[in-house]
Every structure is written in C-alpha cells, then in structure tokens.
Amino acid sequence: MSETVVVQNVCKKYKMHKSPKEKLLDVLLPKGYGEDFYALQNISFTANQGDVIGLVGVNGSGKSTLSNILGGVIPPTSGTIKTVGQASIIAISSGLNNQLTGRENIELKCLMLGFKKKEIQEMEAEIISFTDIGKFIDQPVKKYSSGMRSRLGFAISVTVNPDILIVDEALSVGDQIFGQKSKNKMFEFKQKGKTMFFVSHSMGQIKEFCDKAIWLEYGEIKDFGPVTEVIPAYESFLKKHKALTAEEQKKFREEVMRKQSGLSMT
Amino acid sequence: MIKSLITIAREQMHSFYLILRLSAFEVKSAHTNNYLGRFWEILNPVIQLAIYWLVFGIGVRGGQQITMENEVRVPFFIWMVTGMVVWFFVNPAISKSSKSIYSRLQLISKMSFPMSAIPSFVIMANFYTHLMLMAVVIIVLQFTSFKLSVYYIQLPYFMLATLIFLLALALITSTLSTIIRDVQQIVQSVLRMILYVTPLIWHTDQLVLQGVDLTFLLKMNPLYYLVEGYRASLLGTTWYVTEYAPYTLYFWSLILVMLLVGSALHVKFRNRFVDFL
Numbered sequence: 001m002s003e004t005v006v007v008q009n010v011c012k013k014y015k016m017h018k019s020p021k022e023k024l025l026d027v028l029l030p031k032g033y034g035e036d037f038y039a040l041q042n043i044s045f046t047a048n049q050g051d052v053i054g055l056v057g058v059n060g061s062g063k064s065t066l067s068n069i070l071g072g073v074i075p076p077t078s079g080t081i082k083t084v085g086q087a088s089i090i091a092i093s094s095g096l097n098n099q100l101t102g103r104e105n106i107e108l109k110c111l112m113l114g115f116k117k118k119e120i121q122e123m124e125a126e127i128i129s130f131t132d133i134g135k136f137i138d139q140p141v142k143k144y145s146s147g148m149r150s151r152l153g154f155a156i157s158v159t160v161n162p163d164i165l166i167v168d169e170a171l172s173v174g175d176q177i178f179g180q181k182s183k184n185k186m187f188e189f190k191q192k193g194k195t196m197f198f199v200s201h202s203m204g205q206i207k208e209f210c211d212k213a214i215w216l217e218y219g220e221i222k223d224f225g226p227v228t229e230v231i232p233a234y235e236s237f238l239k240k241h242k243a244l245t246a247e248e249q250k251k252f253r254e255e256v257m258r259k260q261s262g263l264s265m266t
Numbered sequence: 267m268i269k270s271l272i273t274i275a276r277e278q279m280h281s282f283y284l285i286l287r288l289s290a291f292e293v294k295s296a297h298t299n300n301y302l303g304r305f306w307e308i309l310n311p312v313i314q315l316a317i318y319w320l321v322f323g324i325g326v327r328g329g330q331q332i333t334m335e336n337e338v339r340v341p342f343f344i345w346m347v348t349g350m351v352v353w354f355f356v357n358p359a360i361s362k363s364s365k366s367i368y369s370r371l372q373l374i375s376k377m378s379f380p381m382s383a384i385p386s387f388v389i390m391a392n393f394y395t396h397l398m399l400m401a402v403v404i405i406v407l408q409f410t411s412f413k414l415s416v417y418y419i420q421l422p423y424f425m426l427a428t429l430i431f432l433l434a435l436a437l438i439t440s441t442l443s444t445i446i447r448d449v450q451q452i453v454q455s456v457l458r459m460i461l462y463v464t465p466l467i468w469h470t471d472q473l474v475l476q477g478v479d480l481t482f483l484l485k486m487n488p489l490y491y492l493v494e495g496y497r498a499s500l501l502g503t504t505w506y507v508t509e510y511a512p513y514t515l516y517f518w519s520l521i522l523v524m525l526l527v528g529s530a531l532h533v534k535f536r537n538r539f540v541d542f543l
Binding site: 014104 | 283287299374379540
C-alpha cells in the first residue's frame, strides 16, 4: 500500500503574550519575544492509503492543532508534511456567509477550495440533494436552523471528494436520520480507500470506524498503533486519571504545562 | 523582490475568474438588507456631493468658476464631480482592501488559496460601483457644455492605472494590518487627510507659502495624478499622459516600487497570517 501522509518531526509553537506590548515586540524583534508554548512536539508518523486513523487525547493535547496542520489550514513551525492528493477538513463550523443563499454559498465555498466553473456546476446538484433542505437552498443562510447550516457545511465538505479527509468531531451533526446518512458516506469513503483522520471523544465511534489510533498527550505522540491496542490503553488511562485525587490531577496538569513550554526539550 | 512580484502577478492572472466571481458575491452580500439595494451606491455620493458643493462651492468660493490650465472655465460643481468620482471609488476600496485579509482569513481556511486574490476581489467589487457612477457622471455631463470628446479614450488607461495603484497599496496595507491591527486606523486617518490634499474639493493649481512653491508636495501623492487625469479626460482639456510625461513617469516608478515592496511583504508573511489572528 502506498503512503499518503508522511509527517516528520512536526512542531507547532505558539507565543504567549501577556500584553499588547509583548505582542508588538514579538513582531518587531527578529528572534521574537514571549513565552513559548508547544502545542505539538516532534510528531512523526506515516499513514497509508485506506488507513482510517483516530486521534484521541484529553482536551488540549493538540488534536485539533494536528488536524488543522494535516488539512493545511495552519503551517507547522518546523518539520515537514507530505500529503498525496487533496486534504479536506470537515468541521462543524465551516465558514458560511450568512447574507448569501445556500446555493450561493455552495459556489463560494467551492471557489475557495479551488474548483473550476464546470466542476462546481456538476457538484452543485449533488450537494443540494445531499443536504435535503428543499426550498431553503435559495434562502439566505441566516434564516437557516442550526441543523440546516451544519448539514449544508457537511454536504459541501464531503461532496468535494477529497483524497484525505479529516473529520473533527463532525459526525454528530443534524438529527439521527442525517447522522445515518453521513455515516454511510463515511463508510463509502472508507471502502474507496481514502485516508481518513477522526477526531473524537466518543470511543464508540473510534472503534466503529478506525483501524489505527494516535494517542496524543501534551502535544506528543504517546502511542500509535492498531485501535485494539491503543484505545484500551487510553481508556484505562482515563479511568486511572479520573480516580486520581485533586492534588494528583493538579500535579499532572503542571507537568503538562512544564513540558509544553518547551523546558523539557533542553 | 522581483521573484515575489512575479509570483503575485501569476497568481492574479490564474485566479482571474475567482476574483470576478468572489467580487460579485461581495457586492451581493453587501446589499441584501437594504430595500433600495444598489441604489444607495448612487444616493450616498449624491448626498455628499450636495453638501461639499454647498460648503466649498457656494460658501468658500462664492460660486466662482474654476479656470483650468488651457483657460477653459469650469463651474465648480462639474469640476468637483469629475474628481470626486475617483474618490468615491478609491476611498472605500483602500479602506476595505486594507482590512480584507484579516477579516476573511477564517473563511478561507486553506493555505493553498491564492491569498493575493483577497484584496483584488475586494477592489474589484468596488470597481463595479465605480463603473456605474462613471456612467451616471458621463450622462449628466452630456447636458452641460462638456460633451463626449476624443479625450475620453484616456479613461480606460486611467481606470487601469487606478486599479493597479489600488492593488499595489492593498498588498502593503492588507499585510501590515493583519500583523498589526492599528495599521487599519492609520489608513483611515490618512484617507481623511488625503481628501483635502488631493484636488477634489479644493482647487490647488498653486500652493505658495512665503514665496516657495509647494505644489510639488501635493503632486507626490499618486492620487493627484489619477484625479487630474480623470478630470482631463472627462472635461476634454488635455492629453494628460503625454502633456505631463515626467509626472506619468514618476507615477509609474512609484507604483513599481509599491508593487515590489507590497509583494515582498505579502509573500514573506502570508504563510503566517493564520498565526496573527
């Protein structure tokens, strides 16, 4: 099987600023200014064609940062990412323009993703039938219910037919009927052999879809392997963590902060 | 620097269709809430022109006519309208394009998107309004003594020059204002100043202070060139491009420098735009 995503030594560093003055200094000084915060440290892994990989980890462990980097929304501070084919992120809050109608938003979004005029015309009908919102497609998006809005966003993201798909907690959109529809779409992608990444806190969903899992802890890969090994380990970690006393939990968080400020690197 | 300029130029050409479509959406979404819709784009300038004419034309100048270089006498109102038509384009285009990148970055959410197309489509959206206003001005002029003339063929040149000037400026301001938000405030106040130092409502063929001619200071402003060029074309007074050849040369050298600086800045920072949000 061919490699579709190769991630090597990826780090993402943010600067923390206490005041606007520090922010300005950071822009002006050649070396930058401010306390470092490593959202990701030394991430390396390889994904093959047809892999469905779950990203798990507690809040703030860097799941969303990693998925944004994989989707090409934000650049890494250092390290390289090679992706074969187009990557697309499905997130619940995909940018829709409230003043424009659903139909116009479809064209706008597809233009933003770099599609040609003809391709967009072909995709439009497919997207509209997937959203299943009837006459509302010609109403401004501000009049949509929140369910309609997320359905439109989801429909656009899956119809553009990306080679690499990153799903950031987006399978829970809409009602159960739409949920089933989107699940089916996901299974269809899986069968087509697309590389997919799943960010989710629902272990049930991860077990249902994924073959492999990456467990992130304070911006580092704690474990990467088959779902059957990583998820039980993660679940037992969660159980143990919940059982810790308040004092011990605080200690764990302090340890995390120390590691992410880059002190452990030196 | 030259490499960045080529990158930007190529990007602009490749995303031409994109720029056209996105600017159409931009115009559409700006007017969906008003009952009068696009009619406001004519109504607003008319209201502004009326007050400027009252204050500067009647109040300050006492209804006196303006004498152009070749002794043509022009009523103040017509003189003002032929300049202000540029201002009604340039003013919103500069202020909107300078905030174009940081206000839209979340919508783009894709690094592969040609970033330099963002200021361009914002400028383009304002250009449609400009064409509409120009049509109105030209129609109105036919009822005065300044009718359609051969000098009108300079207009496409000046429109293109204005567009390129706006793009060059927007590359600089949109990048800087994304990094340092305060730049947007500076742009706004400078624009307010520019209204008075460009021959728009104040006729400045000579600015002499204690025996020193300071007109050259006013002429350093590239808008001076554009406004006077439009005016010469619409009123049919001169072939502005060749009549003031050294000034034309100055204008384009300045634009070239701005383009070089703007594209270098843009290319240097665009990968990190998301980090500045």
